[in-house]
Amino acid sequence: MRSLSINTDVLIVGAGPAGVSLAINLGKRDISTIVVDQKQKKNIGYKACGDALSPNSTRKLYEFSGIKQPYGDEIAENLKTAHFRPVSDFELSLDFVSQTVDRLKYGQRLLESLKEYSSIDVKTEHKVVGTIVEENQVIGCKVRQKDGKKFNIYAKIVVDCSGITGIVRRGIPVSVCDKFPNKLKKEETIVSYREIIETSEPHEYQYQMRIEYHDEMPPPGYFWIFSKGEKKLNVGVGWLLNDNNKKANVKTIHETIRKKIFPSAKVLDAVGDTLPGRLPLYSMVCNGFLTCGDAATLVNPISGEGHGPALLSAYHAADIVEKAIRNNDNSEEALWEYNIKIWNYYGYEGGLGIAVHKLLAAVPFSDFSFLFEKGIITQEDVDAIMGSTAVKLPIFQKVIKGMRKPKLLIKVAKGLLLAERIKKLSTKYPSKPNRFYRWKKKIEKIERKRI
Numbered sequence: 001m002r003s004l005s006i007n008t009d010v011l012i013v014g015a016g017p018a019g020v021s022l023a024i025n026l027g028k029r030d031i032s033t034i035v036v037d038q039k040q041k042k043n044i045g046y047k048a049c050g051d052a053l054s055p056n057s058t059r060k061l062y063e064f065s066g067i068k069q070p071y072g073d074e075i076a077e078n079l080k081t082a083h084f085r086p087v088s089d090f091e092l093s094l095d096f097v098s099q100t101v102d103r104l105k106y107g108q109r110l111l112e113s114l115k116e117y118s119s120i121d122v123k124t125e126h127k128v129v130g131t132i133v134e135e136n137q138v139i140g141c142k143v144r145q146k147d148g149k150k151f152n153i154y155a156k157i158v159v160d161c162s163g164i165t166g167i168v169r170r171g172i173p174v175s176v177c178d179k180f181p182n183k184l185k186k187e188e189t190i191v192s193y194r195e196i197i198e199t200s201e202p203h204e205y206q207y208q209m210r211i212e213y214h215d216e217m218p219p220p221g222y223f224w225i226f227s228k229g230e231k232k233l234n235v236g237v238g239w240l241l242n243d244n245n246k247k248a249n250v251k252t253i254h255e256t257i258r259k260k261i262f263p264s265a266k267v268l269d270a271v272g273d274t275l276p277g278r279l280p281l282y283s284m285v286c287n288g289f290l291t292c293g294d295a296a297t298l299v300n301p302i303s304g305e306g307h308g309p310a311l312l313s314a315y316h317a318a319d320i321v322e323k324a325i326r327n328n329d330n331s332e333e334a335l336w337e338y339n340i341k342i343w344n345y346y347g348y349e350g351g352l353g354i355a356v357h358k359l360l361a362a363v364p365f366s367d368f369s370f371l372f373e374k375g376i377i378t379q380e381d382v383d384a385i386m387g388s389t390a391v392k393l394p395i396f397q398k399v400i401k402g403m404r405k406p407k408l409l410i411k412v413a414k415g416l417l418l419a420e421r422i423k424k425l426s427t428k429y430p431s432k433p434n435r436f437y438r439w440k441k442k443i444e445k446i447e448r449k450r451i
């Protein structure tokens with residue numbers, strides 16, 4: 001007998017960008033939904049983040065679902081240029097449109113907007129502590145309230161929007177679904193640490209987004225400086241974990257670099273976290289289950305941009321979840337279309353990101369100025385790597401251009417080829433679950449390739 005339990009059509013775990021965007025889109029469709037988050041209501045939206053959010057993503061979200069783009073004091077600054085400094089004496093500057101946002105304010109506005117929808121029930125300070133599985137499907141979650149009381153929420157579809165923890169996915173045994181890992185490997189995660197700082201005088205980086213390499217960081221680390229106004233900045237460091245850098249202390253290294261660049265800045269907020277650094281999960285659904293945002297590993301592995309993908313993946317999920325609820329079919333097959341959409345959308349970006357990480361691990365940073373100076377890596381390529389456009393990379397032309405360093409160029413060509421092959425496979429995502437394993441084998445083979 002099911003005691004101390006409630007039932008709903010959809011249970012969303014996590015009220016970050018993915019969870020709230022999905023809830024708004026399900027509210028518009030009048031689907032009975034419960035959203036749970038472990039945080040206090042006033043803290044929803046706050047997150048360790050570089051705070052950069054591309055207006056391209058929020059514009060798309062507005063066009064798709066009417067959610068207004070960040071405005072007023074939700075925007076810290078409109079960024080106009082991006083600067084990459086792979087070595088101390090070389091810098092590539094590009095025109096680049098982005099924004100730094102106040103995540104708490106933007107997140108709170110989206111959360112508040114859920115009051116408009118009578119089909120949506122938000123439960124804050126409710127922590128999911130387990131996944132409930134029956135036969136071969138997910139049927140709900142075990143939830144613990146602030147006062148320690150536990151109860152179960154049963155749902156036709158459970159959507160994991162819990163970020164890097166992937167709390168629901170973790171609890172799905174392989175016997176129910178072997179198409180995604182329930183835990184990410186260490187080397188599929190990026191460790192990072194960031195501070196919001198205030199300078200006493202106007203700083204020199206206004207309207208800029210900068211990515212720099214510093215000797216203090218282990219490769220493939222990067223230091224970012226994102227302006228948040230005349231005297232405010234978001235600065236941070238991160239790297240994809242590997243055997244050589246796993247012992248390096250991200251906080252200490254961050255502080256050393258920040259003190260070098262901004263010796264007298266006041267630290268307003270400091271926090272570290274991890275983010276996924278891999279291709280999207282090979283499958284993001286199983287019977288009664290779907291996942292969006294960081295929990296589905298939808299972060300650009302090179303720029304770390306995951307806020308936009310979280311908002312947009314949830315929009316796509318809403319369409320498919322609605323169909324499944326209305327058709328009374330929550331099977332893996334009914335939810336499969338989500339995999340196809342998301343892989344088409346983010347597979348290429350993920351592939352480029354993986355290729356760039358492999359390159360960064362194989363090519364000394366000092367060689368990167370050569371690649372930019374010779375036009376082997378161009379603005380278009382950087383745009384694609386940062387996730388703003390998708391370009392066709394003319395690999396062989398690039399190799400010929402740089403014949404002065406053949407070994408380096410072979411590595412670059414290999415990296416670009418790898419990205420191209422992932423892109424191709426992304427657009428050929430299997431149309432049905434039973435064709436999945438052949439496709440997975442192919443993509444894993446490409447991913448294993450060394451540069």
Ligand SMILES: Cc1cc2nc3c(=O)[nH]c(=O)nc-3n(C[C@H](O)[C@H](O)[C@H](O)COP(=O)(O)OP(=O)(O)OC[C@H]3O[C@@H](n4cnc5c(N)ncnc54)[C@H](O)[C@@H]3O)c2cc1C
Nearest residue numbers: 014016017018038049050051052128163293294305306307
């Ligand atoms: C240091 C750092 C810098 C970053 N910089 C950028 C950047 O500049 N630009 C960008 O676009 N992205 C950036 N990202 C990534 C971005 O923050 C994420 O991609 C984005 O927040 C993902 O949204 P989400 O909704 O999937 O997950 P989250 O924002 O992580 O939200 C998950 C929610 O689930 C809740 N939750 C978790 N576990 C449970 C549980 N057991 N029970 C109930 N609730 C639970 C959490 O409380 C949280 O509210 C950065 C990330 C880090 C760590």
